[in-house]
Amino acid sequence: xxxxxxxxxxxxxxxxxxxxxxxxxxxxxxxxxxxxxxxxxxxxxxxxxxxxxxxxxxxxxxxxxxxxxxxxxxxxxxxxxxxxxxxxxxxxxxxxxxxxxxxxxxxxxxxxxxxxxxxxxxxxxxxxxxxxxxxxxxxxxxxxxxxxxxxxxxxxxxxxxxxxxxxxxxxxxxxxxxxxxxxxxxxxxxxxxxxxxxxxxxxxxxxxxxxxxxxxxxxxxxxxxxxxxxxxxxxxxxxxxxxxxxxxxxxxxxxxxxxxxxxxxxxxxxxxxxxxxxxxxxxxxxxxxxxxxxxxxxxxxxxxxxxxxxxxxxxxxxxxxxxxxxxxxxxxxxxxxxxxxxxxxxxxxxxxxxxxxxxxxxxxxxxxxxxxxxxxxxxxxxxxxxxxxxxxxxxxxxxxxxxxxxxxxxxxxxxxxxxxxxxxxxxxxxxxxxxxxxxxxxxx
Amino acid sequence: xxxxxxxxxxxxxxxxxxxxxxxxxxxxxxxxxxxxxxxxxxxxxxxxxxxxxxxxxxxxxxxxxxxxxxxxxxxxxxxxxxxxxxxxxxxxxxxxxxxxxxxxxxxxxxxxxxxxxxxxxxxxxxxxxxxxxxxxxxxxxxxxxxxxxxxxxxxxxxxxxxxxxxxxxxxxxxxxxxxxxxxxxxxxxxxxxxxxxxxxxxxxxxxxxxxxxxxxxxxxxxxxxxxxxxxxxxxxxxxxxxxxxxxxxxxxxxxxxxxxxxxxxxxxxxxxxxxxxxxxxxxxxxxxxxxxxxxxxxxxxxxxxxxxxxxxxxxxxxxxxxxxxxxxxxxxxxxxxxxxxxxxxxxxxxxxxxxxxxxxxxxxxxxxxxxxxxxxxxxxxxxxxxxxxxxxxxxxxxxxxxxxxxxxxxxxxxxxxxxxxxxxxxxxxxxxxxxxxxxxxxxxxxxxxxxxxxxxxxxxxxxxxxxxxxxxxxxxxxxxxxxxxxxxxxxxxxxxxxxx
Numbered sequence: 001x002x003x004x005x006x007x008x009x010x011x012x013x014x015x016x017x018x019x020x021x022x023x024x025x026x027x028x029x030x031x032x033x034x035x036x037x038x039x040x041x042x043x044x045x046x047x048x049x050x051x052x053x054x055x056x057x058x059x060x061x062x063x064x065x066x067x068x069x070x071x072x073x074x075x076x077x078x079x080x081x082x083x084x085x086x087x088x089x090x091x092x093x094x095x096x097x098x099x100x101x102x103x104x105x106x107x108x109x110x111x112x113x114x115x116x117x118x119x120x121x122x123x124x125x126x127x128x129x130x131x132x133x134x135x136x137x138x139x140x141x142x143x144x145x146x147x148x149x150x151x152x153x154x155x156x157x158x159x160x161x162x163x164x165x166x167x168x169x170x171x172x173x174x175x176x177x178x179x180x181x182x183x184x185x186x187x188x189x190x191x192x193x194x195x196x197x198x199x200x201x202x203x204x205x206x207x208x209x210x211x212x213x214x215x216x217x218x219x220x221x222x223x224x225x226x227x228x229x230x231x232x233x234x235x236x237x238x239x240x241x242x243x244x245x246x247x248x249x250x251x252x253x254x255x256x257x258x259x260x261x262x263x264x265x266x267x268x269x270x271x272x273x274x275x276x277x278x279x280x281x282x283x284x285x286x287x288x289x290x291x292x293x294x295x296x297x298x299x300x301x302x303x304x305x306x307x308x309x310x311x312x313x314x315x316x317x318x319x320x321x322x323x324x325x326x327x328x329x330x331x332x333x334x335x336x337x338x339x340x341x342x343x344x345x346x347x348x349x350x351x352x353x354x355x356x357x358x359x360x361x362x363x364x365x366x367x368x369x370x371x372x373x374x375x376x377x378x379x380x381x382x383x384x385x386x387x388x389x390x391x392x393x394x395x396x397x398x399x400x401x402x403x404x405x406x407x408x409x410x411x412x413x414x415x416x417x418x419x420x421x422x423x424x425x426x427x428x429x430x431x432x433x434x435x436x437x438x439x440x441x442x443x444x
Numbered sequence: 445x446x447x448x449x450x451x452x453x454x455x456x457x458x459x460x461x462x463x464x465x466x467x468x469x470x471x472x473x474x475x476x477x478x479x480x481x482x483x484x485x486x487x488x489x490x491x492x493x494x495x496x497x498x499x500x501x502x503x504x505x506x507x508x509x510x511x512x513x514x515x516x517x518x519x520x521x522x523x524x525x526x527x528x529x530x531x532x533x534x535x536x537x538x539x540x541x542x543x544x545x546x547x548x549x550x551x552x553x554x555x556x557x558x559x560x561x562x563x564x565x566x567x568x569x570x571x572x573x574x575x576x577x578x579x580x581x582x583x584x585x586x587x588x589x590x591x592x593x594x595x596x597x598x599x600x601x602x603x604x605x606x607x608x609x610x611x612x613x614x615x616x617x618x619x620x621x622x623x624x625x626x627x628x629x630x631x632x633x634x635x636x637x638x639x640x641x642x643x644x645x646x647x648x649x650x651x652x653x654x655x656x657x658x659x660x661x662x663x664x665x666x667x668x669x670x671x672x673x674x675x676x677x678x679x680x681x682x683x684x685x686x687x688x689x690x691x692x693x694x695x696x697x698x699x700x701x702x703x704x705x706x707x708x709x710x711x712x713x714x715x716x717x718x719x720x721x722x723x724x725x726x727x728x729x730x731x732x733x734x735x736x737x738x739x740x741x742x743x744x745x746x747x748x749x750x751x752x753x754x755x756x757x758x759x760x761x762x763x764x765x766x767x768x769x770x771x772x773x774x775x776x777x778x779x780x781x782x783x784x785x786x787x788x789x790x791x792x793x794x795x796x797x798x799x800x801x802x803x804x805x806x807x808x809x810x811x812x813x814x815x816x817x818x819x820x821x822x823x824x825x826x827x828x829x830x831x832x833x834x835x836x837x838x839x840x841x842x843x844x845x846x847x848x849x850x851x852x853x854x855x856x857x858x859x860x861x862x863x864x865x866x867x868x869x870x871x872x873x874x875x876x877x878x879x880x881x882x883x884x885x886x887x888x889x890x891x892x893x894x895x896x897x898x899x900x901x902x903x904x905x906x907x908x909x910x911x912x913x914x915x916x917x918x919x920x921x922x923x924x925x926x927x928x929x930x931x932x933x934x935x936x937x938x939x940x941x942x943x944x
Binding site for chain 2: 096102103106111112113114115116117118119120121131132152213214223224227228229230232233362363364365366367369370403404405407431432435443
């Protein structure tokens with residue numbers, strides 16, 4: 001496959017059958033449309049390209065900026081497309097809750113503006129919500145913005161009506177699937193694909209999936225939020241069901257681990273929702289006469305890599321690591337109680353006569369601001385790493401450990417003692433006690 | 445009524461639940477003192493303070509919790525506060541006088557907000573800490589101190605306009621505080637006035653529910669404090685204001701269902717849920733929902749002390765990713781907070797008497813008129829949607845459980861109502877939404893609005909049309925019995941037993 005431009009690689013994604021041993025449906029073949037294999041990583045590549053393409057050269061002449069309200073994949077695709085065409089890109093959002101995606105966008109050269117949070121003291125006289133202000137800026141007379149407007153732009157839907165939908169039919173040997181299951185974000189893919197499939201066969205059943213209201217699943221709206229989308233028409237869907245974040249992650253793990261499809265949580269939600277939706281129907285088929293096999297398609301929107309922190313926050317169990325030796329977590333209460341310690345006055349005398357190495361465990365910023373004269377700074381996280389490998393000091397050198405209140409330093413004093421250091425002590429009450437006792441702190 | 449009743453039951457912690465379970469007392473009080481009647485529960489304030497203190501404890505932070513006085517003008521609450529170790533932040537001359545008179549000594553008071561010369565003078569005269577908005581205000585204070593030979597004054601610098609690195613966080617513009625990028629001339633002025641003013645630290649207060657914005661501001665404060673230290677100043681505190689929120693509703697599910705149905709009512713796919721089709725900021729444009737829901741997020745699992753805990757646990761992205769609390773602690777800074785609403789969570793309720801219950805010829809919700817004005821129960825003004833609790837006049841006609849009507853009368857069972865006030869004005873609506881009650885109220889019943897102590901009790905109250913504003917009583921428990929006195933009769937010595 002040889003292309004002249006990366007944009008030629010958008011679309012024509014594979015349709016992959018999910019092993020029935022995984023989903024357990026006996027009479028329905030379930031297929032995943034792997035939109036994660038688009039060049040910029042998601043289903044949004046199609047819409048972004050279709051919306052921006054007609055305007056990019058004109059915008060480039062006027063030194064304009066592409067702007068979109070996007071919290072992720074559309075922004076990623078637009079940032080790349082803008083960059084290719086010598087334009088800048090700005091994403092305006094209050095929904096970008098995934099740090100990796102933020103970082104990736106910044107890396108791609110995007111500008112990100114976060115809309116302010118809700119007011120705590122409601123001002124009933126306030127007339128301008130942030131989005132109204134955003135739209136006003138765009139429509140100012142000398143505006144050079146290219147606003148792709150994904151929630152209202154019919155070219156979003158069109159990309160799927162002319163691309164994604166027909167591709168599915170082609171890969172099913174010219175037949176539309178009996179079921180199409182899609183998550184509702186901008187509603188562009190679900191609406192466009194549904195229209196294409198139904199043009200082929202009006203009997204196609206379409207299930208829309210939304211996020212449960214109390215939950216957050218990246219790229220999926222709740223039912224209330226869906227109503228804010230211009231492309232959303234409830235009439236498109238035969239059913240609208242909600243999926244929880246836990247279910248989305250369950251579905252994602254199945255795709256990741258058992259199908260080799262490195263889908264993100266949105267694809268996981270689509271898989272989970274699809275199997276749940278189809279299971280009851282599959283039972284009915286099984287009860288009746290031997291029927292013709294049916295087929296169902298869901299969309300895998302994007303990849304798992306960007307969502308590691310999202311998953312870690314909700315499922316820390318998935319990131320369990322083997323315990324490491326010399327960890328402060330291994331200390332017993334008795335060891336902590338008997339951790340060697342020294343008060344401020346005695347510590348001052350000791351520093352003057354015994355020459356202990358003073359180790360300040362606080363962050364480098366705090367250390368730089370004020371510290372005990374002559375001390376060295378080893379931030380606690382780093383210190384813990386060092387200890388996994390063994391004692392970082394000679395046994396012959398006495399050590400005084402200091403942290404803000406003497407709690408962390410006590411743990412490390414106990415641990416170093418257990419590791420065989422003969423003369424390590426924790427500064428009781430920490431740097432705060434040191435300051436409160438009027439002992440000197442310096443900045444270098 | 446159209447489908448199931450859409451209740452928004454208030455969250456009631458044991459004290460308010462117990463008080464609402466004493467209908468005889470509530471009726472006796474409103475009979476004697478009139479409707480509306482505000483009740484405050486000072487002991488709850490002390491308990492709420494402990495929750496904030498325990499968050500400080502978890503993070504090993506020292507510093508003061510300042511109650512934001514403007515949230516309620518009660519003397520009883522303030523005097524109960526004086527009996528704890530908390531402070532108060534005052535925003536007017538009157539509030540400062542009130543705080544001093546309630547027994548809050550100057551080292552426990554911070555003066556904030558727009559200030560007139562009298563306010564500034566009394567603050568400096570009594571040596572309370574002054575939070576300054578601008579360089580001009582600092583000059584004014586310094587001049588005052590010199591001219592009147594006042595003692596050296598402790599000051600905080602209120603900052604605004606914080607900037608995040610990487611991502612531009614748009615914050616609502618504030619008319620208070622000095623923009624961070626203009627802090628250099630402000631610090632120069634502090635150095636110039638070092639003979640009359642001691643810099644305690646810097647402050648911010650952002651009107652937002654967003655943790656990220658507040659975290660950005662706190663990081664910005666840490667950077668300015670570092671600048672102070674490099675100039676040889678010795679600041680030791682950051683005041684992060686309040687705005688930690690209150691969780692008003694008992695059930696998240698009710699809130700979710702209600703807001704979904706409200707959305708659908710605005711889109712016209714279900715019958716209206718408000719008087720005259722009011723949309724609370726939402727509107728229908730060609731079948732698409734536009735606008736922003738102008739409501740307080742009334743069900744908030746993370747509010748009050750828990751919100752503070754989350755903020756302090758938030759990683760400081762621009763300062764190495766350590767939690768904000770760790771940075772404060774490592775830099776040896778005290779943390780000051782100014783919760784108003786959150787410290788008054790569950791600290792009071794407003795009682796209103798039902799005057800009239802009228803059906804409409806066209807059907808639809810019952811029209812219920814209360815002996816109170818909309819501004820006496822300012823829940824709507826603050827966008828807080830929460831049902832009142834029906835306290836029946838005749839206990840035999842209703843179940844004994846709070847808010848559950850199980851009476852035998854023909855009106856038993858849920859009803860939809862519109863609640864009107866007593867002013868001769870079309871706009872005097874206690875609620876703009878249709879309220880669902882578990883039973884039909886009768887004239888003489890009380891509707892109790894729970895959890896009104898924070899901003900919703902007397903912040904907006906007027907004497908319009910010669911109608912009385914609510915009187916206020918303080919209540920406390922002695923064993924199983926509720927005792928009460930007029931608000932301004934309450935002193936920490938008044939109650940016997942209980943928390944004293």
